[in-house]
Amino acid sequence: MHSAAGTSAATVRSAAVADFAMHLRAQRGLSEHTVRAYVGDIEHLMAFAGRYGRTEISDVDLGLLRAWLASMAAAERSRATLARRGAAARTFFDWARRTARVASDPALRLASARPASPLPTVLGVDATARLLDVARTRAQDSDPVHLRDWAALELLYATGVRVGELCSADLDDLDLSERTLRVVGKGDKERVVPFGVPAAEAVQAWLDRGRPSLAGELAGRALLLGRRGGRADQRQIRAVAHTVAALSGVDDVAPHALRHTAATHLLEGGSDLRSVQEVLGHASLATTQRYTHVTAERLRTSFEQAHPRA
Template sequence: MASSRGEILEAFGRHLALQRGRSAHTVRAYTADVADLLHHLDPGADPATATGLPPMDLTTLRAWLAAQQRRGMSRATLARRAAAARTFSRWAHRSGHLPADVGARLRSPRPDQHLPTVLRVPDATALLAVARERATGPVQLRDWAALELLYATGVRVAELTAVDTTDVDLRERTLRVTGKGDKQRVVPFGVPAAEAVQAWLARGRPALVTPASGAALFLGARGARLDPRTVRAVLHRLTALAGVHDIAPHGLRHSAATHLLDGGSDLRSVQELLGHASLATTQRYTHVTPERLRAAYTQAHPRA
């Protein structure tokens, strides 16, 4: 009996997680992308009852991406969806769901090369000062500690919310995080972040902890592990209160990387801190100010 499309998607998700070692976030994103592709190819089908896959070839895959581009989808999202389609096509062919690997020659749109928005150092300082001033209750202590760690370490928000209490070493001031591909790395943080985390652990977390909390470092108001969406909402609210540019948690990651470079860190060290597999990713990720370029040139070039 042929598998339903829902069962095929579930099997694809298990393949991504168990055999490819992809993160839960990537599994969710890729399976959602493929579900959208199948709906585009056969909009009236019910995934729970429709069996097998609808006919697809390179032309239909390109038409799917083109339709999304017309709807205004970003190049980064289009590139991810193309990658999801290629991965699914290869797996579906090997699993016997497709007669050929129709996505093998599907090319991804080039991602936008625009520089990300970052905070200036005084703005980052003002933002964290507001978070500290408001840290009078358990939730506010959590918000302060979370933002301090995001900026101090440059970790992704999903990495931060996945951290357990055992992943924090306040004596050494290091944080162990699990990044993409389940790769672990240890990143340092400074005294301000250590003070915020210590205050959260001493006065904030005990007030929110419940049997459902487990070992999670950061907790939601009801005691469960903190949701990344809550961190985003907190950051948007506090940037408004601080009167600085509105950014998402990834903006703090961009800012941390840029400020490290401006402070004299080398690109390879920043790559290790951010957990990037490629140095080219780190180069695209960071602002390098004209002042830093001029200072580096003046210091290093023999004819400066």
């Protein structure tokens, strides 16, 4: 049977976690997926603390935080999970200190594993052209969904946007005369990205011949639609990328690989890293550096042009 003190402590913890979730949504602008993950991490931490008689948020200290992460490392949790849970703890206790829920921040000196950063899949220029040529040829049949698929793949490669950003775009976000697309990225940050003539051609074909055939009561102002007439979802567009890649005979790609491919090709074409950061919507330049890679040929050319003793 739970004691009154134990019940009271659990109520306070639950209220604090609920307030923390509201803070993440309203002030940090984090996605619902990230909010759920952080809340789950803090609940996992407090359950761990409870096993050692630490029932209050203020009972958690640096030693317990380290023991919590160490227990997961021993259980062979992935580096990505450890890194996220460490980040969740740091974010939570920073917020708890600023809102006077704890007197000091026990996670201030907490270090955690960094997630592994494998090189992303990137298609070469020829392979990308083959992929998009197949999408274009496939769109020449009478299926309006294939027109959508062509437009989606062209836009993903031309703009480097995330698949979720593209699926959330509306007709009003598109400016075909200027060849730009407005998207809302992480943290509800809006950006406008340009695209070229091939993508504009695909989008125009979709708007003229594909979208009107599919638009139903649920279509609203959605740019991309599914076969049932409502807004296309990320799962559908991911399936498209895999299908067209298989038909093209290129490496299997997901939409995110087209984002990496776009960034890499921009860099190889001479675009500077800051401009690519703006296109991708990265808050930090370091993120752009991690998600793109510059070819040895471009580095060599830059060296030969710039170094006095090349």
